[in-house]
Amino acid sequence: MKTSISLNPTIIVIFGGTGDLNLRKLAPALYNLYAEGYMPEKFAIIGTARRPLTDVKFRETLMEGVNSFSRTGKVHKEKWDNFSQNVHYNPIDVKDSASFDTLKDTLDKFKNEFGPDTQIVYYLAVSPDLFPSIAKRLAKFKLAENEDNCRIVVEKPFGKDLETARELNEILRERFKEKQIYRIDHYLGKETVQNIMAFRFANSFLEPLWNRNYIDHVQISVTEQLGVGDRGGYYDGSGALRDMIQNHLLQLLCIIGMETPINFDADEIRDKKVDVLKAMRPFSAEDIRFNTVRGQYTKGWIRGDEVPGYRSEKDVDKQSNTETFAAIKFFVDNWRWKGIPFYVRTGKRLSQTSSLITIQFKDVPHQVFPASVAEHWQQNRLIISIQPEMSIRLQVQGKRPGLDMTLNPVDMVFDYKGTYTTESPEAYETLLLDVMTGDQTQFMRADQVEIAWELLMPVINAWESKKSLSFPNYAADSWGPEDAEALIARDGFHWFTLPLNKD
Template structure:
């Protein structure tokens, strides 16, 4: 167990404590942090919701979730008993500001028992329409004033568009200091995503090549086999652009494109990310027509099972204009990246579930070897696989064994499973620990959120105001609409797919 770094005594108040996010992600993450020795000696987890539970009933509910979803498997009875003694439940309606006084009473009791003021983390694992209500009621109950110890965690989506994001930022700014606000994007907690910065800034090998002189283009693909499940009503008001590109994929782009920070302080790192977003080329009407593609899946077959089209999914408008696929070409207009296209692609019901960043380097300026020596010539590529496998591959040309000179692409691979024997923590474990430690490096700042919305608004407005006459335009288990291939083919490129051991 790791005992070198400990946060101060901490109280977690989880709004939406009976919800799916807590059962699948938050509770298992907190329990695993406890098992690995990262939780403070004194901590309390208070779940809240409208369901009537006793503390024991709530603990059993969390145990069921941990047994099903924890990376460490079923809970050890002895360790679970010790952990669960710090788990409590408070039945309340988030709209009832009087009920918030009980949180204050519980926190004061913990402070008296522990003989020290604890850090207090309010986690909003609820529908976004409740964010303003909870924040306002916490303020009315005078539970937000300690700027050093009180923190609030906001799940995505952070706003529905630029205007709503600004309104939410302003409301939070009237209640909290920016140092108290943790806008969470679980993608930034993934191990391979964090390793992008380590790979870039802890090694001297690639930085001299990390620019327009050596990099031809960048691709970022986050593809999913899944359809809607029970999320049809939410997704139909969101779509691929809002749900994935505005946050997850643009965050990955920032990590690839950002300048080297001076140090590892959270605001310094986030400043560099905001600079990327502000340098990105705004979209004109012509750009939306020529540099973006949207799609919506039709019915088809996935792994031997027939699946419905998007418009036939539960809780989806049969005439829906919502995109389930988006591919967009971006440019970062600065000295490092001028003229280098960044292609972003995401979609539902695609052939493979994977998150992959591919950096293609420019071809050699002069080919020394005759064409017959190269059976399958490929330019050098750096491939960062985030999921389902975690790896970093550098593709280079090498001579095939034999008496003749034949060149083939080969991979130099850093593979997590092959390199490390210990289990990789889940993204929420990393982000919850950072929240306890007061480290905002992996969390989005208010200006970063607004800059991302400002960039995508011309696309969003065009797509909303002009109904697509081609929907549905790709079948399940494909790689998306043909126009997505045409988007990148016009520049002489093609979408890369990484052969993986599993399509899951």
């Protein structure tokens, strides 16, 4: 398949080329883009890291990553041979200025070969503490001067609090234009997440219902069965609030809550998301006490295997105060959403790995049917399943077949697997293509990042300043601490989960 997208010759420089992110995500995504005809006719992928490697050894390492982690399985030999001829390795110590002289020579060689329209993408797949060093040296050696043809991709975490996010933004803004900076959140590249806007704004029946008059509440729930694994050192300095809610879940909330954009221009869409963040109710000390819940898992059993508690995980402080679960009730104080709660939760070592957005509509204003015929009456729900199932379902009441009038909930389902035969691309494939085409729609702008941090800093500060005396407070393979159920139950609701298919 060939794409109708016309791409200029492109050089992609991956700082952290031998790292886990490149092997698991970036290399498989770039190979799949090539295999399906979405790469430029002329391109070069340059991996960088400190250790010396030959091009051949680097290509072999990437092939192992693609074979292990690509959605399409093992590489097609002829396609891989053609693709890998464009893959190169350039050893660099990002703290050593002399290394960037070598990189400049390499880039000049490819630019001379590809022509004056060549664009360069710098992908920072490295530890966040290296972002400033790389940005400063790219500017010092004039490797990103052409603002139309040079882009820099920055992975999360984007800062660890409001102050560090502002500092990083300032460092980048001094050296790059905002249109060059792509702050990547892979959640925004997921197929179902992108379909939320299509579902909302391409269907006329939804807009009249998408407000406080018809919606009772909204739930956004991203849960994992996995623990922290080998990320204990990083996670213990982060926690669920920073790792998931500040970026992924708040971005999902913005897509659900945003006003209709005038057009599909990147800044127009991001303006509407920022408006949601600006309208979100700040947290007072009382709000933190009653509208937030934190938790930390203890040992238990997952799928028949005994798993350790968080404080027994590798590289985790034995007295850690870091939360592995967080649930928060947000309010968006504008005309559309005033008074409607948005419940958000995320956690590790929970009973199910899933990402669900549930919009529950208000009940019918007058019950026509007697209670005896509504066997399992429930309010209408719109359920957007991001993973593992990719679907959008509307739960309505229907009559059960038979001579009696008996009502029960039924689902009207749009299921990706049942509707389309083509396989959905991975999030990184979508986002890398967006970077090459210069589309910033699915990438966070500086003000988005800072406002999200500003909103959550009172909660972060309160949790860090006061050690939880209840940790650990939920068992592995549970749905989190009891207080999380109380948080939503106080308002007469309960957390919704979608039964997973057994096949």
